[in-house]
Amino acid sequence: MADTPTTEQGADGELPFLTLWYRFLFFDWLFADVGAARNAFERHAALQHNRRMCRYFPVYLRRWSVLTLFGFGMGCLFERAMQASLWPAWFFTCACLTLSGMVVMLVAWAFLANARRN
Known part of the structure; x- marks a missing residue:
């Protein structure tokens, strides 16, 4: 499953440059949409996923601080x-x-990283 390219990957398995550039600057692709969950289990799973992914916020903060x-x-x-x-x-x-x-x-990082664990 990991070897099959996604829809935005080419035949060689590499992402296009603009997609890489977008992922380098913006972090929304890392997080799950809690509002799109259909039930409580999916909401909880999406929230847990987002809490795990919040560890990447410092990387994006460094990138954006360089831009600033x-x-x-x-x-x-x-x-x-x-x-x-x-x-x-x-x-x-x-x-x-x-x-x-x-x-x-x-x-967002403060709320996700310091959220009360259920």
Whole structure:
């Protein structure tokens, strides 16, 4: 079963570049949808799965912190060194969006990692 490629894998078993890039930056593919569960057993199984997968949040937080620092750094570079006005605004906006994403990840990680075990 593990040797058979999924629908998004090619014949050689490798994922396309855009799929890899998406999985590198976003973590939603790791988690199960608790709301789609049909009964209490499926909900409990999905919640337990999500609690196990929350150990990967620090990896994604590090990746997103690099993006945030890159955005702020490039914004400062374009603002100070090149005296530009539009490019720094674009970089600072992207950095603020990634910082907001990091806050969401931290809250989700805190709730999943510290949830009361049943």
